[in-house]
Amino acid sequence: MTVKDDCIFCKIANHEIESNYVYEDDLVCAFRDMSPLAPTHVLIVPKQHYDSIMDDVPAEVLAAIAHAVKEIAKSEGITESGLRCVTNVGEDGGQTVKHFHVHVLGGRKLSPDMGEGFAK
Numbered sequence: 764m765t766v767k768d769d770c771i772f773c774k775i776a777n778h779e780i781e782s783n784y785v786y787e788d789d790l791v792c793a794f795r796d797m798s799p800l801a802p803t804h805v806l807i808v809p810k811q812h813y814d815s816i817m818d819d820v821p822a823e824v825l826a827a828i829a830h831a832v833k834e835i836a837k838s839e840g841i842t843e844s845g846l847r848c849v850t851n852v853g854e855d856g857g858q859t860v861k862h863f864h865v866h867v868l869g870g871r872k873l874s875p876d877m878g879e880g881f882a883k
């Protein structure tokens with residue numbers, strides 16, 4: 764298992780630090796963002812460390828993330844109303860935590876210009 768000692772999302776994903784979890788399986792876990800931009804704002808995080816989606820993320824981890832999106836949508840009751848998935852990469856992408864994560868936002872009508880606090 765590749766984890767980084769100084770990575771907050773490695774610690775949360777592996778329960779070294781507890782968080783507000785909404786979903787978990789063998790490969791990923793999901794917890795509520797500490798600065799929510801919508802009624803549902805969940806972060807899906809692989810248990811192994813990858814810097815971003817640009818890293819060598821195995822297909823099974825990407826599939827687990829896609830599965831988690833659907834399970835979270837169901838449990839949050841936003842399958843029909845819709846949602847947005849975002850993954851930020853690097854400086855220009857506004858990535859602040861250097862552990863690959865996918866934001867799942869929903870529960871209100873989101874701006875079509877992607878300006879939900881991700882565009883500075």
Ligand code: DGP
Nearest residue numbers: 771782795796797798851857858859860
């Ligand atoms: P990004 O800009 O894509 O790297 O977003 C990182 C998000 O992670 C940001 O919305 C705030 C959230 N976040 C950072 N540290 C923590 C933490 O310790 N716990 C939780 N729940 N969320 C965090």
